[in-house]
Amino acid sequence: MESITLALAKGRTAESTIDLLQKIGIHFEDFHEDSRKLVFYSEDTSIKLIFVKAVDVPTYVEKGAADIGIAGKDNILESGADVYELLDLKIGQCKFVVAGKPEIYPFAQQRLIVASKYPNITEQHFRNKGITIETVKLNGSVELAPLIGLSDVIVDIVETGNTLKENGLSVLEDVEKISTRLIVNKASFATKSQLIQPFIKRLEAGLEGKP
Ligand SMILES: Nc1ncnc2c1ncn2[C@@H]1O[C@H](COP(=O)(O)OP(=O)(O)OP(=O)(O)O)[C@@H](O)[C@H]1O
């Protein structure tokens, strides 16, 4: 039987995504939240689920190692992957912002130093504004950078705003809304449409609350 491979981001959005799939009647054999297994099959074997690091989902889908992916808009944008983005699953809702100490705004200096896990999005944002920057790529705890003088500001994700607040930082500019999206490999969309289209339709119905 033909199947589709679905790459799902490990981490904070995984549980809600699995819940959504279960809601539309897709259950994975042996799946439980604490499992260290990375590959699961749906009960009817039509879907092979692979758990990958969130940042890698667009790569798996662009290269065709997965037909479909479920990943944050942050990682999709940052990767620049050439894939179809077909659905907003409304999971993991947050936003990209420029943040820093409030006194730095509006920007007065010639060359800003900006720390971020997302250098491409950062450079694109400031290019659009005509501001020259130096980007410092970090892999986490980005809010620390302006506190210890590693950068002037950061570009990062904000959800509740607690991390910024607890570190004395403020939102200076909104950049983009983020949520979890369904992406599809361009070739698979054509060659496996008989499996992919019904899957998307079921997800759409699930999102609209239809059984
Ligand atoms: N604070 C947040 N609130 C809501 N969604 C978030 C938040 N931080 C990240 N996300 C979304 O969840 C996705 C997965 O985040 P998660 O922290 O699990 O992975 P990650 O950033 O790759 O972390 P790590 O490097 O620790 O594995 C992100 O790509 C983003 O879309």
Ligand SMILES: O=P(O)(O)OC[C@H]1O[C@H](OP(=O)(O)OP(=O)(O)O)[C@H](O)[C@@H]1O
């Ligand atoms: O507005 P809040 O609700 O406080 O959430 C925002 C924080 O969540 C994410 O960090 P994460 O927990 O992924 O940690 P890391 O990037 O430092 O690893 C993001 O990079 C912010 O630091």
